[in-house]
Amino acid sequence: MFRGHSNSEWLLxxxxxxxxxxxxxxxxxxxAWQRRSVEFLSPRPSNEWEWLSIAQHHGLATRLLDWTYQPLVATFFAVSTYHEGDAHLYCLRADKIYEQTDASPFKAKTLAKYKPHTVASRIVRQGGLFTIHPEPSIPLTEAKSTKDTLELIVIEAKFREQLPFELSHYGINHSSIFPDLDGLSEHINWYSANKDYWVTPEDSSDGI
Structure with a gap:
């Protein structure tokens, strides 16, 4: 599982x-979120793990950390927002897996991965899954067990500007990762702002 950080100083x-x-x-x-969100959800999630996944997906501060099974998607998140300096791509092999049949996520005692059912189209498009953190303020680098394997790939600053274009050639861009009008609009805006990259006097093709 993979996670991209556009700022190398960010902790896991x-x-x-x-x-x-x-x-x-x-x-x-x-x-509090769960009580007030019921009017917006139909059908409702079937267990607390699904509730927490949807809360995380819609921006609530939770003890879940987003990951993806797709390394190119993680790379996109590492470089799609510009920050000076290097970007980080983390690769994790988690030993423990929590199932949806397990007890409440708030009773989890150890860090582990959790793969949700299809609760949101974006999670599916992004190959998304999570790690659950019983002590949210402790970085994964300290909380992981000796059976977990964590590796870091450094994306040097000089490659950051070019990578979004190369990823888009492989179909990894805002439009594919965010399958809605917001994602489509962001992709078209990105194309428009960088149109000189796609079109030359000899070539009328583009990257839309």
Missing amino acids: VPTAGREPFSDSDDERMFR
Whole structure:
């Protein structure tokens, strides 16, 4: 499983473990979200793992950390937003897996991976899955067990500008990763802003 960081200083910590959320009770905040979200969800999730996955997907600060089975998707997230300096691509082989039949995610005792059922089209398109972090503020580099394997690939700053174009040639761009009007609009805007890359006087083809 893979995760891209556009800023090399970012830690492998879920949002609930980062400021300003790290001082809050993330379970209590999730329960409040769960109570108020029912009017927007039909059908409703069948268990707490699915509830938490949807909350994470829609931006709630949770103890889940996003990963993908697709290394090119992770690379896209590492370089699609520009930051000066290197980008990081993490590769994790997690030893423990939590199943949806397991107890509440808030009773998990060890860091592990969790692969959700189809709860959102974006998760499917992105080959998405998560790690669950019982202590959200502790970085994965410290929380992982000796049976977990974590590797880091450094994407040097000089390659960052070119990589989004190369990824788009392989069908990895905003439009494919975010299968909705927002993703399509972002991709067309990106194409328009970089049209000189796609079109030359000798070639009338483009990258749309």
